[in-house]
Amino acid sequence: MCPPPQRRLAASPARRPPPLPLPPLLLLGLLGLLGPPLLRCAALPRTASPRILTGAQGWKNFQFNTTEKHIAVYHEEGSSSVFVGAENKLYFYDFENSTSYVERFDVDKSRSMCENTEEAINYLTFIGKYQGKVLVCGTNACKPTCWYWVNRQKEAEINGQSLAPFGLDKNSLVLIDGNDIYSNIRKYQYNGRIPRFRRVQGAAELYTSDTVMKNPQFVKMVPIQQKEAYDDKIYFFFREDNPDWPNNPLAPRKISRVAQVCKGDKGGNGSFSAAKWTTLLKSMLVCVDSATNRNFDWLQDVFIIESDQIYGLFLNEWGYSAVCVYSVSDISEGFxxxxxKNYSGKTPAVRPGQCLQGTEKxxxxxxxxxDSYPEVAAQMNGKIIFYSKHRxxxxxxxxxxVADKENYDVLYLATDKGSIHKVVILPDGPMNILEIQPFRSQAVIxxxxxxxxxxxxxxxxxxEVVQLPMASCGAYKNxxxxxVLSRDPYCGWINEKCTSINEHKNGTLxxxxxHDVPRNICPTSNNSEGDSSSPSSKEDLIVTLNARCFLNCSQESHYADYTWIHNNRTVAHCNSGHRHCLHxxxxxxxxxxxxxxxxSKEDWFHQTVITKCLKNPSQDSKFKNVKSVGLASVPSLSFWLGLLHMIAIVFTIQ
Structure with a gap:
């Protein structure tokens, strides 16, 4: 028996024409389209991720006072604060004590160097720590300028050529490494159309020849330490036009590259080479899934971890994504x-790309x-570890x-829909364990x-800017x-609670x-049925005779099967991988x-996710005079047109 009814969510008239049969696809449109006329029992998750996490405990956010056209974010490792550069302003926020301020970085439009006065804006495009101070650089009305930001005060202006672009430019990167600053930003406004890789501060200024890269789009710059300090490198990753196309029409138009220069490069001896990189070599980055022979040519992002590994994020022509991992030592050895490539002459005494010690040039x-043959013949082949239809x-x-002292790599992948997928690399393959939706409303990351x-x-x-813990163990219920079936390296079961490993360094979690979680890992009382029957997961719904009703069960795990049961009889079943289970x-x-x-049932574990009790108001005097808010007649033409529009949206987001 259901408990006494507590609240009315929806009702429908007792008299209406016979219901129109609806195919399953239309149900999706109805669920998103209809408000009060149909009983909507729950909202659909937006993507087919394993679990969806929004606004969890420990999240903190800072909202801007407007929607910014552009932002540049700086966060110092280990601190609780963040700087955000925007249009004519600098935001500061400390998540620990909730202190914040906004400082103006306005421009004097009378001194603007822009041809169009409407472009006389100071977009703050770079913030970083240089020589112990916060360095803030901006476009400054087409006159790139930097300021040291000390004790909430601007120090004297510094020429920002090559540190900030003349206007908004997405293909602008700056890297601070010790006393040296590297950049791909052009130095002059009306010449130098070909982007160059430069060292602009610190040691002698150097730049790349215009012939060594063809229309490059830069992705990332990173310092690489070697066993000997003189052999330290800077790697930069970019895409460029493929020289093999169009001679080979089957070749991709763009290819991804990794290039190296020696940090100790001092330029050449001759006048032509004195200000140029003389140790530059480049190679093709290859990311191929051998099982399906899918090529991923479009490098999106790069991340390096301390254990000699480079992770590269790629796209292919179909918009599918892949992550390939490379070894720093393998790339170094290849160079x-x-x-x-294509060079058949004699190798010089000082090998191309060789780092020299001391003052030698x-x-x-x-x-x-x-300078004529900057590409090595060897390709840098990555090991594909993960690919997905998500972009x-x-x-x-x-x-x-983790608890057993083993190390696991966890990937955080930002989607084009504004969510983050958390993928753990398990011994028997990667697993997408969680989708994080960090913002209050959907927005691009x-x-x-x-x-x-x-x-x-x-x-x-x-x-806005959001700070959230990597360990969000509350997503997996208590x-x-x-x-344990979450396979989240940050979380473990201890003291009758799913807890972060950082809170129990000495405990046994x-x-x-x-992938194959042992059946007997949990105590006997937790071995089969989890207790999710809290008051929040039970709901009474008042539904009149002849009404239509949707019952939706949000899928907490992408790897579980879900079943709706009524009077010990299965009325709807959804296999793993579905976005929702709808009755x-x-x-x-x-x-x-x-x-x-x-x-839900996943491997040996099953639990009741939600319980809904449908009640007839005519059987209770409290509900006999309830006014109808349901469908009063056959749906109108405008209703079906709206429904078809919703279906189109559903197809689009899938």
Missing amino acids: KTSPL TPPETFKVI YQQLGVHQVQ LAMILDKTRNELIVASAN NCGSC LQSLR FIDNMTNELYGEYSCV
């Missing part, structure tokens, strides 16, 4: 040992070869030491920063089966980081009243 004969745009990787010291993510949109009652009758339970 050192591979012959130059690259000889002219070596520079002549490398990922940003990548972060965190290496976690413009920046994502991993703080390994604090185990936090900093995520920014055009409206039952052992759900906790139950974890299982494998539709087209015409309410007396025998359809009662309790409906949605039960």
Whole structure:
């Protein structure tokens, strides 16, 4: 028996024409389109991720006072604060004590260098720590300028050429490494159309020849430490036009590259090479799934972790994403040992790309070869570890030491829909364990920063910045089966709670980081049925005779099967991988009243996710005079047109 009714959610008139049969696809449109006329029992999840997490405990956010056209985010590792550069202003927010301020960086339009006065804006495009101070750089009305930001005060203006663009430019990167600053931003406004890789501060200024890259779009710059300090490198990753196309029409038009220069490069001996990189070599980055022979050519993002690994995020022509992993030592060895592509001459005494010690400079004969043949013949082949139909745009990787002291890599992948997928690399393959929706309303992720010291993510949109813990164990409910089956390296079961491993360094947490989780891992009381029958997961619904009703069960796990049960009989079944489990009652009758339970089953573990009790108001005097708010007649033409529009939207988001 159902408990006494507590509240009325919807009703429908007792008299209406016979119901129209609806195909399953139309149910999706109805669920999103209809408000009060149909009983909507729950909202659909937006994507087919394993679990969806929004607004969890420990999340903190800072909202801007407007929607920003552009942002640049700086967060110092281990700190609780964040700087955000925007249009004519600098935001500061401390998540720990909720202190904030906004400082103006306005421009004097009378001194603007822009041809169009409407472009006389100061977009703050870069913020970083240089020589112990916060360096803020902006377009400054087409006159790039930097300021040191100290004690909430601007110090004197600094020439920002090559540190900030003349106007908004998405293909602008700046890297601070010790006393050296590297950039791909052009130095002059009306010449130098070909982007160059430069060293602009610190040691002698150097730049790349215009012939070594063809229409490059830069992705990332990173410092690479070697065993010997003189051999340290800067790697930069980019896409460029493929020289093999159009001679080979089957070749991709764009190819992805990794290039190296020696940090100790001092330029060449001759006048032609004195201000140029003389140790530059480049190679093709290859990311191919051998099982399906799918090529992923379009490099999106790069992330390097300390254990000699480079993770690259790629797209293919169909918009599918893949992550390939490369070894720093393998790339370094390839640059050192591979012959130059298309070069058949004698190798100079100082090998192209070789780092020299002390004050020695690259000889002219070596520079002549490398300037004409900068590409090595060897390709850098990555090991594909994960690919997906989702279009990922940003990548972060965190290496976690779990309860058994083993290390696991966790990938944070920002989608084009404004969510983050959390993928753990398990011994028997990767697993997408969680979808994080960081913002209050759906928005594009413009920046994502991993703080390994604090185990936090900093995520920014055009409206807000959010700080959230990497360990969001509350997403897995407080039952052992759900906790261990999450395969989340940050979480384990202890003291009758799903808890972060960082809170129990010395405790014995139950974890299982494998696809096949042992049946007996949990205590006997938790081995089969998890207790999710809290008051919040039970709901009474008042539905009149002849009404239509949707019952929707949000799928907490992408890997579980879901079943709706009524009077010990299965009325709807949804296999794993579906976005939702929906049961539709087209015409309410007396025998359809009662309790409906949605039960999930994953491997050996099953639990009741939600229970809904459908009640007839005519059987209770409190509801006999309820006014009807349901369908009063056959749906109108405008109704069906709206429904078809919703179906089109459903197809689009899928």
